[in-house]
Amino acid sequence: MESQLKLNEKRKQDVEKWKQLLPQSYKGLKDMAQPAYTDGVLSAKVKRLMCLALALGVGCTNCVLAQFHGALAAGATREEFLETLAVAAAMRGNTGVAESQRVIELMDELGML
Numbered sequence: 001m002e003s004q005l006k007l008n009e010k011r012k013q014d015v016e017k018w019k020q021l022l023p024q025s026y027k028g029l030k031d032m033a034q035p036a037y038t039d040g041v042l043s044a045k046v047k048r049l050m051c052l053a054l055a056l057g058v059g060c061t062n063c064v065l066a067q068f069h070g071a072l073a074a075g076a077t078r079e080e081f082l083e084t085l086a087v088a089a090a091m092r093g094n095t096g097v098a099e100s101q102r103v104i105e106l107m108d109e110l111g112m113l
Helices: 004-021 023-037 044-058 061-073 078-092 094-109
Strands: none
Touching: 004 023, 004 061, 004 094, 023 044, 044 061, 044 078, 044 094, 061 078, 061 094, 078 094
């Protein structure tokens, strides 16, 4: 499997291109999503971990990478990530485990394992 850190860098470059090509659409999407990622009754960290589980459920590589880094920036711990993977696997079975391998590899690349 290729480096998840390199995939994430490519994802960020592609988002920047999208943002330049479709600035109004990008702003609209960002404005719509931003409240979902801020502290409320649920913390931003919990929301990002929920989004990570959802991303694993639909198998969206870019979403997994973005939500992992969003949760990490919000203070998610190794243990919280691992529990999130367990939840995704409980809901998706073998496909949840398969998708979670990306997060395991990313955590390994970051020295979190």
